[in-house]
Structure formats: C-alpha cells, structure tokens
Amino acid sequence: MATSVLASLPLFAELAPEERGRLERQMTTREFPPHSVIVRQGGPGDAAFFVLSGLVAVRRKEPESGIEFHLSELGPGQVFGEMALFTRKARNATVIALEPTTCAVLEYEGLRRVIEEHPSISLGLVAILAERLEVADRHVGIDFVSLSRVKIDPRVLKLLPQALITQHHVVPIAFCNNRLTLAMTNPNNVVAFDDVRRVTKGVMIEPAVITEEDFRKFMASQAAPPPSSGGKPETSAHAAPAIDLLQSDLIRELQLADESHVEAESKQDLMTASEDAPIIRLANSVLGLAIRQGASDIHVEPMEHEVVVRFRVDGVLQVVQKLPRKVQLGLISRLKILSRLDIAEKRLPQDGRISVTLDGKPIDFRVSTVPGKWGEKVVLRILDKSNTSLGLERMITHPPTLAAVRTMIAQPYGIIYVTGPTGSGKTTTLYSALSEINDPGVNISTAEDPIEYDLAGVTQIQVNKDIGLDFAGVLRAFLRQDPDVLLVGETRDRETAHTAVEAALTGHLVFTTLHTNSAAVAFTRLHEMGIEPFLVSSSTIGVIAQRLARRLCAQCREPYEADEAARRYFDLPEGATLYRGRGCDACGGRGVRGRIGIYEVMKMNGELRGLVARGARVEDIHASALAHGMLDLKRYAALLLTEGLTTVEEVMSVVSVEE
Numbered sequence: 001m002a003t004s005v006l007a008s009l010p011l012f013a014e015l016a017p018e019e020r021g022r023l024e025r026q027m028t029t030r031e032f033p034p035h036s037v038i039v040r041q042g043g044p045g046d047a048a049f050f051v052l053s054g055l056v057a058v059r060r061k062e063p064e065s066g067i068e069f070h071l072s073e074l075g076p077g078q079v080f081g082e083m084a085l086f087t088r089k090a091r092n093a094t095v096i097a098l099e100p101t102t103c104a105v106l107e108y109e110g111l112r113r114v115i116e117e118h119p120s121i122s123l124g125l126v127a128i129l130a131e132r133l134e135v136a137d138r139h140v141g142i143d144f145v146s147l148s149r150v151k152i153d154p155r156v157l158k159l160l161p162q163a164l165i166t167q168h169h170v171v172p173i174a175f176c177n178n179r180l181t182l183a184m185t186n187p188n189n190v191v192a193f194d195d196v197r198r199v200t201k202g203v204m205i206e207p208a209v210i211t212e213e214d215f216r217k218f219m220a221s222q223a224a225p226p227p228s229s230g231g232k233p234e235t236s237a238h239a240a241p242a243i244d245l246l247q248s249d250l251i252r253e254l255q256l257a258d259e260s261h262v263e264a265e266s267k268q269d270l271m272t273a274s275e276d277a278p279i280i281r282l283a284n285s286v287l288g289l290a291i292r293q294g295a296s297d298i299h300v301e302p303m304e305h306e307v308v309v310r311f312r313v314d315g316v317l318q319v320v321q322k323l324p325r326k327v328q329l330g331l332i333s334r335l336k337i338l339s340r341l342d343i344a345e346k347r348l349p350q351d352g353r354i355s356v357t358l359d360g361k362p363i364d365f366r367v368s369t370v371p372g373k374w375g376e377k378v379v380l381r382i383l384d385k386s387n388t389s390l391g392l393e394r395m396i397t398h399p400p401t402l403a404a405v406r407t408m409i410a411q412p413y414g415i416i417y418v419t420g421p422t423g424s425g426k427t428t429t430l431y432s433a434l435s436e437i438n439d440p441g442v443n444i445s446t447a448e449d450p451i452e453y454d455l456a457g458v459t460q461i462q463v464n465k466d467i468g469l470d471f472a473g474v475l476r477a478f479l480r481q482d483p484d485v486l487l488v489g490e491t492r493d494r495e496t497a498h499t500a501v502e503a504a505l506t507g508h509l510v511f512t513t514l515h516t517n518s519a520a521v522a523f524t525r526l527h528e529m530g531i532e533p534f535l536v537s538s539s540t541i542g543v544i545a546q547r548l549a550r551r552l553c554a555q556c557r558e559p560y561e562a563d564e565a566a567r568r569y570f571d572l573p574e575g576a577t578l579y580r581g582r583g584c585d586a587c588g589g590r591g592v593r594g595r596i597g598i599y600e601v602m603k604m605n606g607e608l609r610g611l612v613a614r615g616a617r618v619e620d621i622h623a624s625a626l627a628h629g630m631l632d633l634k635r636y637a638a639l640l641l642t643e644g645l646t647t648v649e650e651v652m653s654v655v656s657v658e659e
Contacts, residue, residue, distance in 0.1 A: 019118065022114050022117075022118060023106065023110075023111070023114055024104075026106060026107075026110030026111065026113065026114055027050070027104045027105060027106045027110070028104070028105050028107075029052070029102060029103070029104055029105070030102070030103050030105055031100070031101075031102055032054070032056075032097040032100070032101045032102075032103065033097065033100060034097055034098065034099050034100060035096065035097065035098075036096070036097050037094060037095070037096055038056060038095045038096065038097060038101075038103070039080075039081060039091050039093075039094065039095045040091065040094050041059075041060060041061060041090075041091050041092065041093055041094040042090050042091060043090065043091045044088075044090065044091070045081065045084025045085065045087060045088055045089050045090060045091055046084075046085070046088070046107060046108045047081060047085060047105050047106060047107045047108065048079060048080070048081045048082040048084070048085040048105070048106045049079065049080050049081050049095070049103040049104075049105055050078075050079045050103060050104040050105075050106070051074055051075060051076050051077065051078050051079070051080075051101065051102075051103055052076060052102040052103060052104055053076055053100075053101065053102045054075070054076070054097060054098075054099050054100055054101025054102060055073055055074070055075050055097075055098045055099050055101065056073065056074050056075075056080070056095050056096065056097050056098060056101055057072075057073050057095070057096050057098050058072045058073070058074065058080065058093050058094075058095050059093060059094050059095075059096065060092065060093040060094070061094070073098065074095075080095055081095075085106065085108060085111060088108070144208070144209045144210075145173070145183055145208045145209070145210055146210070146214060147171060147173070147183060147210055147214050147215070147217070147218040148214070148217070148218075150173050150174075150183075152171070152172075152173050152174075153174075153175075156172050156173065156174060156175045156180075157171070157172060157222075159172050159175065159180065159199075159200065160172050160196065160199060160200075161199065161281060164195055164196070164199065165219075166219070167195075168184070168186075168189055168191070168192035168195065168196075169184065169185040169186065169212065169215050170182055170183065170184045170185075170189075170192055170196065171183040171210070171215065171218060173208070175203075178202070178203055178204055179203070179204045179205075179206055180196075180200060180203045180204065180205050180206070181206050181208055182196060182205050182206065182207050182208065183207075183208045183209070183210045183215075184207050184208070184209065184210065185209075185210055185211065185212050185215050187207040187208075187209055193205060193207075199281075279327065279330035279331055279334050280334065282323075282327060282330075282331055282334075283331060283334040283335060283338070286298060286300070286309060286331075287354075287356065287365065287380075289311075289320070290311050290380075290382060291363060291382065291384075293311060293313055294313060294314075294594075295311035295312055295313050295382060296312050296313070296315070296381065296382055297311070297312035297317075297379060297380065297381050297382065298310075298311055298312075298365075298378075298379065298380040298382070299311075299312070299317065299377070299378075299379050300331065300332065300335065300377065300378040300379075300380075301372075301377050302325070302328050302332075302372060302374040302375035302376070302377065303325075303374055304374055305325060306322045306323060306324065306325055307322070307323040307324070307325060307327060307328045307331065308321075308322050308323075309321045309322075309323060314550045314551075314590075314592055314593070314594060314595050315423070315548055315549075315550055315595055316550070328375055332369075332375065332376050332378055335354075335367065335378050335380070336350070336352070336367075336369065336378075338354045338367075339352030339353060339354050339365075339367040340352055340353075341367070341369065346371060346375075346376055347371055348371070349368065349369060349370045349371070350368075350369045351366075351367065351368050351369075351450070352367040352369075353365065353366055353367060353450070354367060354380070361384065362454075363382065363383065363384050364382075364383040364452075365380040365381065365382055365383070366380065366381040366383060366450055366452065367379075367380050368380075368381075381452075383452050383453060391432055391435065391436060392405060392406065392429075392432045392433065392436060394432075395425070395428065395429065395432060395597045396597060396599055397596065397597075397640070397643075397645065398599070398631065398636065398639060400629075400631075401599055401601050401631060401636070404542075404601045404603050405433070405544065405599075405601055406436070407603070408541050408542045408544075408601075408603060409433045409436065409437055409509075410437075411509060411541050412507070412509065413504060413505075413506075413507045413508055413509055414504050414509060414510070414539060414540065414541035415500060415501060415503075415504035415509075415510040415511075415512065415539050415540055415541060416433075416509075416510070416511050416512075416540075416541050416542055416543075416544065417491075417512060417513070417514050417522050417540070417542075417543045417544070418430055418511070418512070418513045418514075418543075418544045418546070419513065419514045419515070419516040419517075419518070419519060419521070419522050419543060419544070419545045419546075420513075420515075420516075420517075420545055420546045420547060421515065421517070421547075422515070423548070424546050424547050424548055424654075425546055425547075425548045425595075425597055426513045426546065427452055427453075427489075427513075429544065429546060429597075430487060430511050430513070431452075431453055431455065433511065434446075434455060434458065434485070434487060434511070435455070437485065438455065438456075438457055438458065440457065442484045442485060443459075443481070443482060443483050443484045443485070444457070444458045444459070444483075444484065444485040444486075444487070445458070445459040445460075445461070445478045445481060445483050445485070445486055445487070446458060446459070446460045446461065446486070446487035446488075446489070447461050447463055447471050447474035447475055447478070447486075447487070447488050447489055448460060448461070448462065448463065448487070448489040449462070449463035449471070449489050449490070450462060450463075459481075461474045461478075463489070470495075470496070471488055471489065471490070471491070471492070471493075471496040472493070472495040472496045472499050475488060475496065475499045475500060475503065476499060478503075479499075479503055479506075479508075483503075483508055484508065484509065485508070485509045485510075485511070486500075486503055486508055486509070486510045486511070487510075487511045487512070488500050488510065488511070488512040488513075489512075489513065490512070490513050490514075490515075491512045491513065491514055491529075492515075493529065494529045494530045494531070497526060497529045497530075497531050498530075498531060500512055501531060501535050501536065501539045504539040504540075505535070505538065505539050514526075516545070517545075518545050518600060518618075518622065518632070518633070519543040519544070519545040519600050519601070519602035519622075519625070519630075520543075520602065520618045520619075520621040520622040520625065521618055522543045522545075523536060523543075523612050523618075523621065524618055527615065533612055533613050533614070533615045534613045536612055536613075537604075537608075537609040537610070537612035537613040538609070538613075540604050540609075540612070541603075541604060542601065542602055542603040542604050543601075543602045544599065544600070544601050544602075545599070545600040545601075545602075545633065546597050546598060546599050546600070547597070547598040547633060547654040547655055548595045548596070548597060548598070548654065549595065549596055549598055549637075549640070549646045549650040549651055549653070549654050549655075550592040550593075550594070550595055550596075550646065550647075550650045551592060551593060551594040551595055551596040551645060551646060552579055552580070552581050552591065552592055552593075552644060552645060552646055552647060553581045553583075553584065553586060553587035553590075553591055553592055553593045554593075555584055555586045555587070556581055556582040556583060556584035556586070556587060556591060557579045557580065557581055557582070557591070557644055558579065558580060558581075558582050559577045559578070559579050559644070560577070560578060560579070560580060561575060561576070561577060561578075562576040562577065562578045566578060566641075566648050569634075569648075570634065570637065570638040570641060570648075571635075571638065572638065572641075572642070576642065577642070578641050578642070578644075578647070578648060579641075579644035579647070580647055581647070591647075592646075592647070592650070596640060596645055596646055598633055598636050598637050598640065598651070598654065598655060599631075599633075599636055600630065600631065600632050600633045600636060601630065601631070602625045602630055603630070605628060607624055607628070608621065608624055608625060608628075611624055633655045634655065637651040637655055
C-alpha cells in the first residue's frame with residue numbers, strides 16, 4: 001500500500017522503483033483515532049506522513065490575531081510534512097485526524113540512513129526538488145518590490161481598510177484594468193486573499209513580495225503626521241480618524257454613482273442595499289469612530305440633499321460628516337438589521353440594541369428610530385459597560401457632599417430620589433451607588449427601561465409595556481422575591497410612585513429617578529402624582545439633584561481674574577481666580593475633556609420632614625435645607641469653578657442661576 005502511495009506522489013514518482021522500495025522499507029505504519037493531533041504547529045519537522053486511509057484536517061493559527069483557520073483536508077494518497085522532512089524547520093500547521101486514520105511515516109533518521117547507503121537517492125531528490133521550485137516560480141510569477149521605490153496613489157491605498165492592511169501585512173500599491181497589485185509579506189496567506197476579495201469584489205489580485213522591515217517602515221511613514229505649518233496647534237488625535245474612516249474611497253464610490261434617490265419598497269431591496277460591502281464598512285466606521293472618540297450618542301439624520309452624522313462628545317453635539325444622500329437607504333437599513341429591527345417598517349418609531357466588543361470591552365448601543373420628513377432618523381446611545389465600575393468618588397468631588405450621599409445609601413430602608421433632566425447622569429449615579437452596596441449578602445433587584453448596563457449579582461428586569469409589564473407590575477413582583485434593595489428606573493405615574501413609597505415604608509431601600517429641576521421640586525412632583533405628603537415625608541431618605549458640565553482640560557487650563565458678572569452670580573470674592581481652557585492636542589483644541597457632575601444633595605431631617613408633611617412651598621423647603629448645610633447647584637458649581645474643574649460658560653449652560 002505504501003508503494004502505491006509513493007509512486008503516486010510527484011516528489012517520489014520519478015525515483016527508480018528500487019529506490020522507492022528502499023525508502024518504503026524505512027517507513028512505519030501508525031493509527032490515529034478521531035480528533036487526535038498528528039502534528040502540532042511549531043513542532044519539529046522530523047517526519048513525513050503518507051495518508052493510507054481516513055481523513056485529516058490541516059489548520060493554521062495566525063500568530064498576530066490568534067485565530068485558527070481551516071486550510072484543507074487530506075485523504076488517502078496524499079502526503080503532508082514532506083518539505084519539513086528536508087528543511088527540518090518547525091511545523092507551520094497543525095494536522096488533526098477527523099476520522100480513524102492510518103498513515104505511513106517516514107522519519108528523518110530512516111531517510112538519512114538510506115541516503116548514506118545509496119547516494120543516488122539523494123541526487124534524484126535534489127533534481128526533483130529543483131524542478132518543482134522552477135515550475136512554481138514560473139507558475140506564480142511573483143515579483144519582489146520595495147515600497148520605498150514605489151509611488152502609491154493615495155486613492156489606491158484607501159481601497160482596503162486600515163485594519164485589514166495591519167492584520168495581514170499587505171499594501172495595495174497599484175490598480176489598473178480591474179487588477180489590484182497587492183504587496184504582501186507572505187504571498188501564501190490564503191486568508192489574506194479571501195479578505196481582500198471580500199472587500200474589493202470582482203477585482204483580480206496580483207501579489208508582489210515585500211519584506212517585513214519594508215512593511216514596518218512604510219506603515220510608520222503613513223502614521224507620521226505632516227510637518228506643522230506653524231502658529232496653529234496640531235489637530236487632535238480624536239479628530240483625525242473622522243477623515244480616515246468617513247471620507248474614504250467607499251464614500252467616493254457612492255458619490256460617483258447616480259445621485260437620484262429611489263425608495264426601495266420591498267424588504268429584499270432593503271436587505272440588498274444594506275449588505276453592500278461599502279455600506280457595511282461605513283456602518284462599522286461610524287460605530288467604531290464614535291467609541292474611539294468617547295461619544296455618548298450617535299445621530300444619523302437624513303436631510304434633503306445629504307445625511308448628517310453627528311456625535312455627542314462631552315455632552316455637546318458636533319458634526320462628524322455629511323454623507324451623500326445615496327448612502328441613506330443602505331446605512332439606515334444596516335443599522336436596523338444590526339439592531340434586529342423591522343427594516344420594512346419606516347412609518348413607526350422602533351427601539352433596538354446592538355452589542356459589540358472593542359479591545360476586550362463589551363459595549364452596547366441603544367438604538368431608536370423615528371420617521372422624519374426626509375427619512376428615518378437613527379439615534380444610538382453608547383453604553384460602555386466597563387464604566388460601571390466607577391465609584392461615587394469619581395463623580396462627586398466635594399467630600400462633604402460625597403459623605404452625605406454615602407450616609408443616605410447606607411440606610412436600611414427608605415427611598416432615595418435622583419432628579420435632573422434627560423442626559424444629566426442620573427443612571428450613572430444610581431449604578432455607582434448600587435455598586436458600592438452590592439454584596440452577596442444583599443438581594444438587589446432593578447426594573448429598567450431599558451437595561452443600560454449589566455451588574456454582576458443583580459437581578460435586572462426589562463420593562464415591556466406591550467405585554468403589560470410596567471414599572472409598577474415589576475415592583476410588585478419584586479416585593480414577593482424577598483428583596484433588600486430595589487431600583488426603579490423612573491417614577492412617572494401614580495401607581496409606580498405609590499408602590500415605591502409602600503416598599504420603602506415596609507423595610508426596603510428603594511432608588512428611583514424623577515424629572516425635576518431641583519431637589520425641593522421633587523416633593524411637588526410627587527404631590528402632583530397623588531402621593532400624600534405625610535407618606536412622602538416619612539419614606540424619603542433624601543433627594544439628589546444633578547447636572548453634567550464639561551470638565552476643563554487639566555493640561556491646558558489657564559487662570560484669569562473673574563469679572564464682575566461672574567462674581568455677582570456665584571457670590572465670589574473680589575479678585576477671585578477662575579480658569580478657562582486654552583486648547584491643546586489632548587483635548588482636541590476644545591479646552592474641555594470629559595464631564596463632571598454638579599450636585600445638590602438634600603438629606604432629610606426633622607424640620608424638612610415637617611415641612612414636607614405640611615405641604616410647604618418649594619422655596620421654604622429649599623431655604624431650610626440650605627440652613628442645614630446643603631449646597632445647592634449654584635454653590636456647588638462655584639466650588640468647581642474656583643477649583644479649575646469647569647468654566648462659567650459650562651455652568652451657565654446647564655444650571656439656571658437666579659440673582
């Protein structure tokens with residue numbers, strides 16, 4: 001059986017029959033059960049294996065990505081490891097038996113003995129190998145190039161995504177007559193060819209060889225910034241990717257197409273538009289760039305002649321790119337497919353979710369679509385789950401205020417309200433508070449709409465009004481589950497508010513949010529919902545009102561003397577020092593980087609409980625809290641201003657300051 005195998009292999013077929021017989025006598029037969037490893041990648045190349053029966057799989061793991069690829073399957077009459085037998089180099093792939101497999105094995109020591117005894121075999125093998133190499137060279141026709149001597153059109157370079165170039169060490173260097181010349185450090189990388197074909201679709205690929213050192217130098221030259229023209233600061237690292245990702249050739253391809261907008265009526269038309277390779281790359285670019293820039297929201301807004309993409313960074317919306325209207329149908333359909341929404345429904349609002357992983361961090365996008373005049377607008381809220389580990393001390397910078405909040409959340413029962421407008425950081429405060437009291441000995445349950453972050457050890461329920469599962473219903477169910485701590489995502493009606501108050505009065509610690517402008521107004525809001533003042537006064541632990549302002553960049557902030565208007569508004573002394581951002585590379589020239597909380601913490605006491613129970617005016621409740629040491633939003637903001645943590649303009653944009 002071994003004789004027929006050797007005779008059928010090109011490497012040994014041209015040897016004389018007696019020479020093949022001498023080699024076959026050195027071979028041993030081995031049996032391999034299913035799923036057993038015959039040779040392992042990186043192992044010694046000391047034997048060749050001739051498959052007599054069965055089936056094996058050849059797999060190779062790419063060292064850079066760590067991903068294992070299935071290369072091929074070999075059956076009877078095929079051989080692997082013959083070149084390693086002569087080169088003695090480490091195995092470049094792993095071979096696994098897929099079923100019971102029998103192999104004839106020729107080990108190096110046996111081959112060496114035969115060659116020493118019969119030198120004619122050595123000469124015959126050398127001649128055969130030389131002929132194989134010559135034929136391979138003629139067949140492949142791969143040229144060696146130097147990137148330093150090749151002038152590459154920037155448009156050709158952008159035909160492939162940066163991630164693909166970096167992953168496979170390939171560089172597109174020329175494109176002509178539908179042929180792409182691809183410089184590669186490894187022209188035998190089959191996976192690289194497949195990935196390039198998926199992106200270019202129908203383009204012929206002609207490989208060329210470059211060295212690893214040449215590739216590294218080329219990539220370093222592409223990454224180096226152009227020399228500054230002087231005077232103005234360099235553009236930030238945050239802004240640069242917008243041009244690389246959104247003004248690439250995929251946009252130019254779409255702009256060159258017919259600009260007339262044709263509505264696709266069928267679901268199949270929408271699916272086809274969303275699965276086009278440039279659209280997939282565009283959608284991935286928008287999501288990836290938003291994460292890299294630290295955006296909290298993405299807005300995709302169709303207009304009459306264009307599609308505007310805006311990111312909310314540090315609380316402020318900024319235009320990232322205006323795309324041609326031609327991309328509207330495909331891009332929005334792609335985002336809806338990723339969110340598992342109905343792409344054919346364009347008349348009603350829809351809500352969905354996208355989950356991705358970037359740099360090992362799980363990130364969710366909460367997706368909302370609404371029909372507009374020029375098409376559906378899509379807004380994606382970015383929820384970085386890794387941020388839930390942040391504690392209260394990272395948010396509340398004033399030690400007495402932080403101590404007051406920690407005293408409140410340490411209470412065994414009662415209710416804590418967190419108030420503020422949409423986007424003021426209420427959810428982040430609630431999650432940070434829960435993370436501080438989260439313990440295996442505490443049963444914590446939450447009712448949310450939607451669930452924005454995953455908390456380990458916490459039972460989280462998604463509210464679903466369509467099936468009658470509202471906040472009040474979930475809260476009532478929780479009360480039968482032996483809870484210690486309850487979180488209600490939002491108190492928006494009488495039933496929810498009443499159930500939450502009852503839970504607080506029956507020995508549970510309850511967290512919830514309200515949409516009010518200050519801490520004292522929370523009691524008025526509860527009264528409007530129909531909750532009796534005496535129940536509110538006896539169940540409430542405290543109220544936290546908050547806002548978010550943009551934080552000054554610590555690297556470029558500079559002091560200046562406060563003007564008269566600022567001193568009057570914030571009760572600052574004569575000659576008080578405030579700060580402003582000059583703008584630098586770290587903050588992208590904006591002078592601000594990140595956000596900081598402005599807090600008003602009203603901790604209940606005997607006097608406040610009496611005022612609330614009597615239904616006192618908001619002004620009286622607020623004045624009493626101030627008399628007992630509460631810092632209102634205005635005074636807390638003044639502390640942040642004098643510490644150089646934010647600016648007057650930022651505070652005025654989020655806090656209503658009364659003279």
